[in-house]
Amino acid sequence: MQRFLTTATGRSPGDHVCWWFRGLEEYAQTAREYIREGLDSRQLVAFTKVTPTGLEHTIVSDVAQVGRPADHGRLVLNDSQVPARRMSPTSAPSEFDRMTRAAVADGYTGLRVLTDVNDLVRTPDGLRQWIRTEHLIDRYAVDHPLTILCGYDVDDVGEQTVAEAARVHPLTRGALSPFLVRAADTRGGLALVGEVDRASAANLWGALMAIGPEIPSRVTLDMSEVEFIDHSSLMAVDRAAHSLDVTVTLVGAKGLTEWLVHTLGLRHVRTDPA
Amino acid sequence: MTTTTRPEERFRHELVLHTGTDALVDLMTPFVQDGAAAGDEILVVGEPEFVDHLLAAVPGVDGIQAIPERSRERFPGRDLHRFQQSLARLDATASSVRVVNQMPTMTEHQWHEWRRYEAAANYVLAPYRVWGTCAYDTDVLDETMLEDLSASHAQLHTPAGTRSSERFADLDDHIAGYLDLPPHPIEATTPHLSLHEPSVHAARRAVQALAAALGLTDEAIQAAMLAVTETVTNGTRHGRGPVEVKAWTEGGQLTVSVTDAGSGPHPLVGLRPVPLDSPSGRGMWILHQLLSDLNHRRHRDGYTVRFSVGGAAPVIPRPVR
Numbered sequence: 001m002q003r004f005l006t007t008a009t010g011r012s013p014g015d016h017v018c019w020w021f022r023g024l025e026e027y028a029q030t031a032r033e034y035i036r037e038g039l040d041s042r043q044l045v046a047f048t049k050v051t052p053t054g055l056e057h058t059i060v061s062d063v064a065q066v067g068r069p070a071d072h073g074r075l076v077l078n079d080s081q082v083p084a085r086r087m088s089p090t091s092a093p094s095e096f097d098r099m100t101r102a103a104v105a106d107g108y109t110g111l112r113v114l115t116d117v118n119d120l121v122r123t124p125d126g127l128r129q130w131i132r133t134e135h136l137i138d139r140y141a142v143d144h145p146l147t148i149l150c151g152y153d154v155d156d157v158g159e160q161t162v163a164e165a166a167r168v169h170p171l172t173r174g175a176l177s178p179f180l181v182r183a184a185d186t187r188g189g190l191a192l193v194g195e196v197d198r199a200s201a202a203n204l205w206g207a208l209m210a211i212g213p214e215i216p217s218r219v220t221l222d223m224s225e226v227e228f229i230d231h232s233s234l235m236a237v238d239r240a241a242h243s244l245d246v247t248v249t250l251v252g253a254k255g256l257t258e259w260l261v262h263t264l265g266l267r268h269v270r271t272d273p274a
Numbered sequence: 275m276t277t278t279t280r281p282e283e284r285f286r287h288e289l290v291l292h293t294g295t296d297a298l299v300d301l302m303t304p305f306v307q308d309g310a311a312a313g314d315e316i317l318v319v320g321e322p323e324f325v326d327h328l329l330a331a332v333p334g335v336d337g338i339q340a341i342p343e344r345s346r347e348r349f350p351g352r353d354l355h356r357f358q359q360s361l362a363r364l365d366a367t368a369s370s371v372r373v374v375n376q377m378p379t380m381t382e383h384q385w386h387e388w389r390r391y392e393a394a395a396n397y398v399l400a401p402y403r404v405w406g407t408c409a410y411d412t413d414v415l416d417e418t419m420l421e422d423l424s425a426s427h428a429q430l431h432t433p434a435g436t437r438s439s440e441r442f443a444d445l446d447d448h449i450a451g452y453l454d455l456p457p458h459p460i461e462a463t464t465p466h467l468s469l470h471e472p473s474v475h476a477a478r479r480a481v482q483a484l485a486a487a488l489g490l491t492d493e494a495i496q497a498a499m500l501a502v503t504e505t506v507t508n509g510t511r512h513g514r515g516p517v518e519v520k521a522w523t524e525g526g527q528l529t530v531s532v533t534d535a536g537s538g539p540h541p542l543v544g545l546r547p548v549p550l551d552s553p554s555g556r557g558m559w560i561l562h563q564l565l566s567d568l569n570h571r572r573h574r575d576g577y578t579v580r581f582s583v584g585g586a587a588p589v590i591p592r593p594v595r
Contacts, residue, residue: 178475197474198507228478228496230503231560255590256496256564263563264556 001225003193004175008034013043013110013145016138018169018176020154020162027151028066031114034149036063038112043147044103045112048092051119052126055092057099060114090129093136100146110145118153121161128210135168135211139183167207181207184222188215191222196233204233208240217246220272224252231260234269241268284367285399287392289427289439290409295324298409301433302374303331305407309372310335315364319343319357320376320409328374339364345378350391351562354398354545357406366402373406385419386455387569392426393449394545407431422448452541453572458580460522460529467521477506477519481530485583488523493590494583497564502530504557505579509534511554513577527584538577543570564590 008019008030021027031047038045045060060066100111120126137148150169152162166176170183170193179194181204196204208215221237223229234257241248250261251272258271292298306328309316316335318325322342329340339360357373364371380388392408399406408427415423424430425441425448441448467484469477481502485495502519509517513534522529544558558579561568567582 195475197478197503198511199474228499228503230500231556235556254496255493256500259564259590260560263560 003171003180003225005171005173008149008173009037011037011112011147011149013147014141014143015147016134016141016170016182017149018152018162018166018172019149020152020166020173020176022153022155024153027153030149030151031066032063034114035060035066035112038147039063041112042107042109043112043145044099044106044108044110046099046114048113048115049119050092050115050117050130052123055095057095090133092133093140096137096146096148097140097144100144104145110147113146113148115148115150117150118156121152121157121165127161127164131165131168131210132214134165135183135214138168138170139186139188139214142183142186163203164206164210167203168211177203179204179226181211184220189220189222190215191225192229193225195226195228196236197228197230198232201230201233201236205236205240208237209243212240212244215244215246218249219246220249220251222252223250223254223257226253226257229257229260231264234260234264234266238264238266238269284401284403285396286405286429287396287399287427288405288407288429288431288436289423290407290431291412291415292409292433293412295321295327297433298324298376298411299327299331301431302328302407302409305372306332306335306338306374309370309405312370314370314372314405315339315366316372316374317341317360317364318374320374321345321378324376345380348378349384349566350387351545351559351565351568354391354394355547355563357395358398358402358547361399361402361404366404368403370403370405373404374409375407376409379414383458383569386452389419389422389426390449390452390542390545392423393445393452394542396426396445397542398546425449449541453538453570453577455569455571455573457571457573457578458529458569460524461520461531461578461580463522465520465522467519469519471516472506472519474503474506474510477502477532480519481521481528484521484523485528488526488528488584490528490584494528497590498528498530498581498583501561501565501568501581501583502532504561505530505532505581508532508539508557508579509536512536512539527582529580529582531578531580533576533578535576538570538572544568 021030035045047058047060049056103111117130121130140146141148152165154162163176166172168181170180178200179192179196182191182193184191237248248269249272250269253271261269261271290301292301306316316338318328318338319341325340325342329338361371424439425445427439428442430437430439467480469480478499481498482495485498506517506519509532513536515535518533520531544562548555548559565581569580571578
């Protein structure tokens with residue numbers, strides 16, 4: 001599966017995309033294409049703005065609602081009179097669940113969301129909070145008709161922040177990170193995608209620690225989409241597992257990866273006995 | 275001078291010189307019988323024919339741990355680690371173990387790694403209560419090899435008797451020059467791939483493509499990718515630039531060399547295990563567990579590590595459990 005994207009369209013239910021952009025004009029153009037595709041697919045389309053103090057949605061029923069950038073660089077929808085719900089950013093997964101169920105009950109094929117989280121992730125605390133939320137959204141989208149495009153203004157929040165967020169998405173615009181950690185199932189199982197070596201091992205550790213509170217004590221890590229992983233990266237997984245007091249079982253790993261796990265004598269990473 | 279601190283020395287490392295399988299069996303029979311009488315565990319490693327022959331010569335000795343293995347299946351890094359694991363299983367820090375090790379036949383190029391193995395054994399196996407014998411056929415040893423073996427073994431055992439090796443005291447000095455070797459002949463030929471200062475990612479991709487084009491198995495391709503990743507990473511982190519990567523395809527094998535301008539690692543690089551909590555040093559040890567053909571060479575332009583993958587044998591060994 002192609003996980004590094006060049007276009008925001010071609011999306012289907014379950015897709016969760018990290019989409020970086022430079023300047024609101026560019027994001028507005030992407031938004032129009034993404035929204036048009038959702039409306040054509042009879043999805044309920046919502047623009048969600050997440051700030052440190054709240055989460056608010058605007059239902060979008062017409063591409064013409066997407067206006068030019070204004071208000072100090074924020075993406076503004078022309079029709080902003082739709083009542084918004086204000087709640088904590090960490091409530092996003094349950095809020096998207098409520099909206100998805102309501103959309104399906106109303107005859108839509110699902111919910112398609114476009115987000116602006118730049119105000120929240122500008123601070124380290126906000127970023128940490130949101131990355132954990134991103135993972136829960138990802139887990140929810142595994143088996144629900146939710147399609148979500150998370151917009152990150154790289155000029156605003158910086159490449160490092162965008163890369164940290166990208167690592168917990170299953171789909172990203174371009175290769176923002178050489179690896180991705182995505183939700184593999186609704187029970188907390190994870191999947192690793194791409195390649196990890198010594199240069200990125202610390203980032204893998206960071207990604208696992210960031211979503212750590214959501215990782216179950218016995219977690220599987222699907223390795224079937226891993227193109228390359230070295231011993232330092234496996235040790236990074238082992239260190240994270242130790243810190244989080246969890247046991248990681250690798251499934252679908254290549255023979256060399258399994259051999260590395262056994263040869264290194266890792267204590268918190270195992271291979272699937274099957 | 276190369277100095278390596280050895281822990282408390284409990285390991286008796288003995289060189290056995292013989293003139294063929296029958297002579298070796300004759301030499302080792304009393305060694306096994308005496309060990310069994312003393313209550314020692316016995317471990318026998320060597321060609322299947324030799325192992326069978328020796329076991330038949332000591333019918334009254336039970337419980338011998340026998341590991342029959344062809345020469346082509348043995349290589350230094352994995353061999354040394356396997357010994358360590360066997361000794362750990364036999365609880366050789368508490369009880370005594372006698373080892374009969376018929377050394378494999380080896381080429382001149384393989385010898386350079388096996389002599390490092392013999393030196394490294396003194397450090398790796400030092401914590402164990404082991405009387406280890408390394409048996410070489412004198413027909414295949416030249417003067418230089420005998421000199422190396424005399425330096426890496428504390429005792430010499432021949433049909434004439436056992437005596438101490440005077441050169442053993444100079445082991446640290448002796449191994450200092452172990453990486454000062456001539457280039458492998460393939461290095462004088464035109465490589466199929468030549469990369470100047472590549473990123474680790476670029477080197478990995480290039481080697482992957484070359485290995486795939488050569489038709490290597492997926493296992494061999496993965497091994498080559500891991501090896502070039504580790505060696506280029508080491509060159510960048512521990513060596514001195516520029517890092518140069520070259521690769522050759524010959525006889526169904528992929529050979530890769532990674533050179534940097536630094537002074538190179540410790541002469542026993544990659545043969546001594548590194549604790550899990552150590553921040554570095556494990557990559558080369560991993561490669562020596564994986565690859566049968568992995569060599570180090572220090573020269574006037576720097577340091578080159580060279581490895582080969584391919585051929586008929588499976589690359590990835592059984593998991594060590």
